[in-house]
Amino acid sequence: MKIKSILFFLILFGSITVRSQNFAVKSNLLSLANGALNGGIEYAFGMRSTVDFSGSLRPWKRTERYVERYWLLQAEYRYWTCQKFNGSFFGVFLNGAQFNIGGKDMLLGKFKWLKNHRYSGWLTGGGISYGYHLILNRHWNLEVSLGIGYEYIRYDKYACPDLCAAWKERESYHYFGPDKFSLSIVYVFN
Structure with a gap:
């Protein structure tokens, strides 16, 4: 019986062909520089079509100055202008996240309101993107991707960045604009 099972699996897996350049793994260097664990997988299902699933997680405990914890998941369909994993692509993406952030001056003062309060909540949305893959060698690529879209954000606002801060209010916010930037x-x- 064992020999029949072994032969069955050898025939089954021996008949499966592996196509070149159908699968890729990646890491967003910008998210990594922020101290978040992240990764993504991309699978090709045609000569010019791929689907990308990526995520980011920053579970670290707060310091005395600020808190920044979050997770983010994103799915994206990509259409490549020439061939998959080479050159330009256009994408459509959906995302979702949960966050607990405050007490930090982010992006050179653009979000000054984050400095004095803590925000805890979630978001969901989607948008369109453009990206480019630069081939470095047979296996390695560098990817740059930009996106704009809509995000529905629901959050609780606290009086200060401390975890024991008093709750102030619950709000929602509709955001439209740049919401994706990656260098992976x-x-x-192969």
């Missing part, structure tokens, strides 16, 4: 190192399986 990509490994393409």
Whole structure:
């Protein structure tokens, strides 16, 4: 019986063909520089179509100055103008996240309101993107991607960044504008 099972699996897996450049793994270097664990997988299902699933997690405990904890998941369909994993692509994406952030001056003072309060909540949305893959060698690529879209954000606002701060209010916010920027190192399986 064992020999029949082994032969069955050898025939089954021996008949499966692996196509070149159908699968890639990646890491967003910008998210990594912020101290978040992140990664993504991308699978090709045509000559010019891929689907990308990526995520980011920053579970670290707060310091005395600020709190910045979050997780983010994103799914994206990509259409490549020439061939998959090479050159330009256009995408459509959906995302969702949960966050607990405050007490930090982010993006050179653009979000000054984050400095004096803590915000805890979630968001969901989507948008369109453009990106480019620069081939470095047979397996390694560098990817740059930008996106604009809509995000529905629901959050609780607290009086100060401290975890024991008094709750002030619950609000929601509709955001439209730039909401995706990544610089990723990509490994393409051949």
